Amino acid sequence: MAKPTAVVVCPGRGTYNAPELGYLARHHGGNPWLARFDALRAEVGKPALTALDGAAKFDPAVHLRGDVAAPLIHACAYLDYLAIARDKFDIVAVTGNSMGWYTALACAGAVSGEHGFAIADAMGVNSQNHAPGGQSVLVLAGDDWTVDPALETAVLAAMARHDVLMSIRLGGMLVVAGAPEALAALEADLPPLPRPPLRLAGHGPFHTPLMAASASAARSQLPVEWFGAPQIPLIDGRGAIWRGPETVPRALWDYTFGHQILQSYDFTAAITVALREFAPDHLILLGPGETLGGAIGQVLVARKWLDISSRNGFVALQGEDAFLIGMGRPGQREHAIQ
Known part of the structure; x- marks a missing residue:
């Protein structure tokens, strides 16, 4: 029998909060990728993700800063992606919200795992370069x-x-x-x-022209040579689909550090396209956290997908056979990895 299809959704900023402290240790402790990420940060004198994730207490002044939140969230999400049971799901597309676009690039194979982390890490710093707002x-x-x-x-x-x-x-x-x-x-x-x-x-003021300094820094630091054709279709913040054979790497680089930073990000359009173009059996939302689940549910309601027309309808569907599998939600994560 054919495996159920899934579109993977990568979360952005605001998803690693106090309840998520220790997420990497709980779910990915000892993962060799985590050691590689820490080594990349050590090369430039940045604190290890394992140390930040293993702090005794969540400190908003530290953990919510862009240069800390971005690499933490990316590492949690990317390692969650690698943990999805491929013998259970056929992943047909990947998308993300805002900063989650950088994770989506790595998940889809448009950039390597190391370069995906380097992009997320650098953009966590660059995101702090902007006009007032x-x-x-x-x-x-x-x-x-x-x-x-x-x-x-x-x-x-x-x-x-x-x-x-x-x-x-x-x-x-x-x-x-x-x-x-x-x-x-x-x-x-x-x-x-x-x-x-x-x-x-x-x-x-993310995703507006006020982020021009961030876009300029990204273009000067993050080379086009890191980009290639995605191995899995990518759905961007306009709802456009990047398919491997059709993708021009320079165009993908240009979108990533141009339009994606300087223009509005339409996550609603991305999810709508994921539903209508790929008709997946499931959406899999990577961790950390699950705050993006409500927004996804609201898109389902707006599109009346699977005849869902209200929050109660979404909750009922989730209770029967979860269409949206949240890897940051206990009780659902197991469905994705086992």
């Missing part, structure tokens, strides 16, 4: 995970009034970015939302 999360979905189109229209109009840019489309949420004063003005001018706006601590 930050991000705020706007929740548009109600308790049933549906979005009122009139509310979204009103929010987009308020964004336009205050020069706030779309950063990430994330299911029933919008991550918006702009200068500090622009975000403050927007938050004061928004219509009532299901939840108050959430300013993301330590985040820059």
Whole structure:
């Protein structure tokens, strides 16, 4: 019998928090890849991931910094990917959210494991190079995970009034970015939302032209020669598919350190394309954490995939035979690795 098909989803920033401290030790202790990653960091005088992951206490001032969070999240996700039981699943495509694009490149084989880590590690530093600004999360979905189109229209109009840019489309949420004063003005001018706006601590104005310094640093540090054709189709932050035979490595490099940094990232489009083009039997969300699961569920609801039209419908489906397998969720991880 044919194996069930799966699209793998790589998480981005904000997924390694206090509950995830020790994730690498719990799930990947002794993995030779982890030793290689630590060796790469030691070459440039950076603290080992095993030490950061093995800290006695989660320290937001340390663990949430871009130069720490990015390599930690990438290592957790990439090693989770390698742990998926290939005799159980036929992986037909890979995608990711925001910083998860760098992990997706490595998972799909468009860059090597070492170069994928080097990219994520470097971009954790480069992401701190930007014009003044930050991000705020706007929740548009109600308790049933549906979005009122009139509310979204009103929010987009308020964004336009205050020069706030779309950063990430994330299911029933919008991550918006702009200068500090622009975000403050927007938050004061928004219509009532299901939840108050959430300013993301330590985040820059990612996926906007305000990240020009980050993109410039990436292009100067990370060579095009590292890039090749993916072995598995890649779905990017526009919903475009990079297939091996058709991929021009320089174009993939140019997208990664150009559009992907400087323009909005449409995770909703990426998941929609994953569903419609590949019709997978499962989505497998790599760890750490599981915060991206809600956004994926909201896309399923918006697209009425598998006749899911509400949060309750998604929960019911997950209870029967999980369509979305979260490797950061106890009870689901086992389905992916055994």
